[in-house]
Amino acid sequence: MKLYDYPTAPNPRRVRFFIAEKGQTIPIVTVDLAQRAQFTPAFRILNPSCTVPVLELDDGTAISEVPVICRYLEDLHPDPPLMGDTAEQRAIIGMWDRRMEIDGYLAAMEALRNSLPGLSGRALVGPHGYAQIPELAARGRQRLADFMADLDTRLRDVPYVAGDAFSIADITAFVTLDFARGRLKLELPDEAAALRAWFAHVAERPGTQA
Numbered sequence: 736m737k738l739y740d741y742p743t744a745p746n747p748r749r750v751r752f753f754i755a756e757k758g759q760t761i762p763i764v765t766v767d768l769a770q771r772a773q774f775t776p777a778f779r780i781l782n783p784s785c786t787v788p789v790l791e792l793d794d795g796t797a798i799s800e801v802p803v804i805c806r807y808l809e810d811l812h813p814d815p816p817l818m819g820d821t822a823e824q825r826a827i828i829g830m831w832d833r834r835m836e837i838d839g840y841l842a843a844m845e846a847l848r849n850s851l852p853g854l855s856g857r858a859l860v861g862p863h864g865y866a867q868i869p870e871l872a873a874r875g876r877q878r879l880a881d882f883m884a885d886l887d888t889r890l891r892d893v894p895y896v897a898g899d900a901f902s903i904a905d906i907t908a909f910v911t912l913d914f915a916r917g918r919l920k921l922e923l924p925d926e927a928a929a930l931r932a933w934f935a936h937v938a939e940r941p942g943t944q945a
């Protein structure tokens with residue numbers, strides 16, 4: 736098995752964090768996004784969406800899309816469970832992870848990809864070029880501010896995003912917020928005490944360094 740990765744890209748980081756939490760090691764192949772290696776014919780065969788991460792199995796089967804890669808790895812290595820170990824827990828964690836991705840991660844991408852000069856003409860990932868829309872960058876920043884406020888409210892009641900246990904939803908939220916701080920200069924608000932405490936707590940996990 737191999738993981739196609741790019742060190743500074745947030746989606747592969749979600750998978751590396753997940754793998755580390757499982758105590759697993761998977762060999763890495765770097766796809767140099769800065770050199771547009773995701774658009775080469777060889778990589779397009781692996782993933783026609785031209786994105787990383789991709790998990791390639793020993794028989795050549797290629798799996799892309801972060802939640803699906805994680806689902807596969809969870810099935811192979813159920814302990815510790817990061818996606819729930821009962822039907823109800825799987826549903827609850829899946830719901831929260833999807834909220835983190837839609838309301839947080841995709842908002843961050845909307846803000847970044849519609850503003851970064853280096854992504855001009857590439858406002859959405861993939862083989863088709865799309866123009867940037869500056870209004871979407873502003874909207875993405877607003878959505879992220881709302882996301883932080885909503886997540887702070889949630890974390891006043893529970894220690895982790897999906898409830899009592901650390902899960903994939905914490906990974907998605909943490910990587911999103913760390914990316915927002917680093918690349919969009921959007922800090923966690925001072926008044927979001929529960930969110931700040933949760934962030935500091937999750938930051939202590941070794942998986943954040945993977």
Ligand SMILES: N[C@@H](CCC(=O)N[C@@H](CS)C(=O)NCC(=O)O)C(=O)O
Pocket residue numbers: 744745746747768773785786787788799800801802860861
């Ligand atoms: N829906 C995909 C999104 C993957 C994605 O957007 N990956 C980014 C890196 S974070 C990428 O490959 N970007 C290539 C590009 O910008 O052309 C997933 O869940 O894996």
